[in-house]
Amino acid sequence: MNPxxxxxxxxxxxxxxxxxxxxxxGYVLHARHRERPPAxxxxxxxxxxxxxxxxxxxxxxxxxxxxxxxxxxxxGGPSCDRFHTAxxxxxxxxxxxxxxxxxxxxxxxxxxxxxxxxxxxGIPNRARVSASGQILSWTTFTTGDSYNTAAxxxxxxxxxxxxxxxxxxxxQIPLTLGGARxxxxxxxxxxxTFAADDNRFYAxxxxxxxxxxxxxxxxxxxxxxxxENAECPSxxxxxxxxxxxxxxxxxxxxxxxxxxLDLATMREHPLAExxxxxxxxxxxxxxxxxxxxPGQDGRTSDIWSTPADGTGxxxxxxxxxxxxADVR
Numbered sequence: 001m002n003p004x005x006x007x008x009x010x011x012x013x014x015x016x017x018x019x020x021x022x023x024x025x026g027y028v029l030h031a032r033h034r035e036r037p038p039a040x041x042x043x044x045x046x047x048x049x050x051x052x053x054x055x056x057x058x059x060x061x062x063x064x065x066x067x068x069x070x071x072x073x074x075x076g077g078p079s080c081d082r083f084h085t086a087x088x089x090x091x092x093x094x095x096x097x098x099x100x101x102x103x104x105x106x107x108x109x110x111x112x113x114x115x116x117x118x119x120x121x122g123i124p125n126r127a128r129v130s131a132s133g134q135i136l137s138w139t140t141f142t143t144g145d146s147y148n149t150a151a152x153x154x155x156x157x158x159x160x161x162x163x164x165x166x167x168x169x170x171x172q173i174p175l176t177l178g179g180a181r182x183x184x185x186x187x188x189x190x191x192x193t194f195a196a197d198d199n200r201f202y203a204x205x206x207x208x209x210x211x212x213x214x215x216x217x218x219x220x221x222x223x224x225x226x227x228e229n230a231e232c233p234s235x236x237x238x239x240x241x242x243x244x245x246x247x248x249x250x251x252x253x254x255x256x257x258x259x260x261l262d263l264a265t266m267r268e269h270p271l272a273e274x275x276x277x278x279x280x281x282x283x284x285x286x287x288x289x290x291x292x293x294p295g296q297d298g299r300t301s302d303i304w305s306t307p308a309d310g311t312g313x314x315x316x317x318x319x320x321x322x323x324x325a326d327v328r
Contacts, residue, residue, distance in 0.1 A: 042112040043076030048085045049110050050074075051327050053290070056083050058300035058320035063092070066318055073318075078112055081124040083323040084282075087133020089115070089161065093124035093140075103140045107159065118166065122155055126232070126280050127323070130194035134161045135218075137192035137201075147190075147231065147278070156189040156203070158218070173216065175205065176224040184208060191232035191280050192216075195239055202233040202242055213244065213261070227266065230259075232280035234289075236308070240264065243271075243281045243289050243308065258291065260308050269310045282324045283308070290317060290324040 041062065048054060050065060054077070057064040063077025080092035081103075090108040095101065096119070103124045107116040122140025129136050136159045144152030158167045170189050175182045188206040195201065201216045205225065213230035216223040230244040240263055245256040254276035261268045271289070281291040289308050292301040303318040318324070 042078040046074070046076035047111050048088070048090050048327060053284070053317065054083070054085055054325045054327060055303055055318055055321040056080055056323040058295070058322065064321070078108065080323070082127040084127040084129050084325045085327060086129040086131050086325065089129055089133035089136070091127045091129050091136050091138060093127050093138055095124055105138050105157070107136060107161070115161070116159070118157070118159070120155065120157065120168070125154065126191050128192055128194065128280070130198050131196050131237070132198055135159070135194050135198045136161070137194070139190040139192070154188045154190045156192060158192065173221060173223045175214065176222070177207070177212065178225070182207065193233050193235045193242070195235060202235055204231045204233065213242065227261070230261065234281045234283060236283050236286055238286050241308065243283065245277055245279070258289070260310070271306050271308070271310055272312050273304065273306045273314045282326065284326045285328070290326070292322040292324070295320065
């Protein structure tokens with residue numbers, strides 16, 4: 001028998017390659033299908049229209065609502081790793097399965113219907129919605145999973161629902177530090193909080209081994225550092241004060257303490273909470289803050305509250321909860 005012609009050999013090689021490529025594609029698609037996140041699972045009756053404290057329930061990872069003292073916990077919200085809601089919109093961050101780490105940022109309306117979905121690199125970390133519900137921000141850890149180490153990197157985005165414009169990373173915003181324009185490859189932003197005008201915002205910037213509270217201007221696309229050693233800011237509803245966590249110790253087990261800064265005088269005071277709070281606190285009203293602390297089981301967290309003026313003492317709000325957000 002004569003050996004196969006060159007053309008026949010070529011046909012056989014091409015066929016084999018196509019078969020292998022098809023098998024690889026089928027495997028990838030099958031793997032992707034298996035790695036899809038679970039459905040939102042929000043019950044049709046669960047909305048963010050009712051007043052109360054919304055939070056992530058540690059029991060199942062779904063969003064719940066606590067209407068008031070003595071009232072039962074209302075469950076049935078979507079499955080989220082981080083959550084925030086205000087102004088009739090909600091932001092749900094969910095870690096996607098597989099590697100590399102990716103996060104799905106879901107924008108939901110008041111009835112928990114999907115408005116927009118953005119997939120970004122990293123692990124869910126911070127989520128915030130402006131009081132109007134029109135401006136949203138999220139932060140993910142793209143390297144590492146703790147602020148208490150030099151080996152971490154973050155990515156922070158801002159989404160304007162009025163225009164649909166998405167700023168995938170705010171790292172390129174012109175930054176003024178110490179009265180001069182600051183450029184450095186190690187700049188990291190996280191923990192955005194918005195003013196009522198949907199233009200001014202506050203955030204943390206880390207650069208050259210120090211953290212700073214910055215004030216940003218979306219329309220002018222600029223940011224300036226206000227003070228050092230202030231992380232995860234949260235602006236009060238009246239816009240006069242910023243709650244933040246301050247590093248007070250090099251002990252990795254308890255490095256932080258919650259403080260409140262008066263923006264007019266730039267004077268700060270510690271809160272009555274003596275424990276180390278690694279969270280972006282949420283204002284319940286102009287007088288009270290809520291935040292998450294590790295629970296007694298060491299695996300979940302509880303939500304606590306304390307007065308913003310530094311008086312009083314911490315009170316347990318929700319056992320087994322995190323990501324608090326008040327709807328008034």
